[in-house]
Amino acid sequence: MLTAYASRPWLLTPDERRVPLRPRTRRTGPQAVLFDRDGTLIQDLPHDSDPDRVRLMPHAKAAVGELRARGIPVGVVTNQPGLARGVLTRGTVEDVRRRVEELLGPFDVWAVCPHEPEDGCGCRKPAPGLVHAACALLGADPRATVVLGDIGADIQAARSAGGTGVLIPTPVTRPEETAAADRTAPDLLTAVRGLLNLPGGTT
Template identity: 55%
Template structure:
């Protein structure tokens, strides 16, 4: 896929993409940015491109953390990485079959509506196949940034793959 001209918003997965994945993290002191995250976000912000987060947080449904815990972690992320224009959180578990849990497109569609940006002018960046699938289901561009947990078939099926966040954002800005 070639770059869509005029990308107006980039939506990032949270865990494993923007910050190091700490399963069911409700503790802001455990938040660590991924390499290059702040620089990548700042590049987008300087270009006037909205940035947001779309994240599954099944720990809420499992009773392992609360939405308040999630919000506290998000505040810490913003202290480290700067402000986000939208935060979209799915608090459901996989068995709930909700329309917001990635790979469903609900989080992307809600962010699109909140930002006033059509989905075909949005790029979704994440580290696993469900991030890419959510973006594609919403008719957004999707870029996979693999980590150690990304499965080979997710890499093979992704329409675009970048080695890191800076490279992914470079694709968006070209």
């Protein structure tokens, strides 16, 4: 039951905006790119509440920088069931967010699902709620948005929202998830260069 948290996700932005951003002028590429957090942008440490333990995944800084250089909005979509379980607090999630942004710069939106799987919310990946919520704030069409993630739930969330998912496998990615993905890449930078039709990308 959704008792501790409302059924909708948290939307966090650098200045806590609650209104859509104006679309930016882009030379090429998708309208927005949304990153999974754990295992995609940063190393996956279950229920991580310590910003001092945050470590970037390979090429994360370069990948995000390529998108920003082309005016493409970037966001994070992350399931954090530790909030519902009492392992995390909003403050600890914010502390980790601030550390990630110290390392990578500010993201245009963070969409956070604070629910457990059994809560039956519409935002927890593989449901599309986080993608829809982030796109609504960014003023982006979900069908022209890409989600980058390391597990099948990330890719299914993109598909359910009508968008595109790119899987970046890690040791925790199951073989069947890789086999089911329409697009894969060995790392974030290769994935982003593929989206932008740059040399060294995977399409």
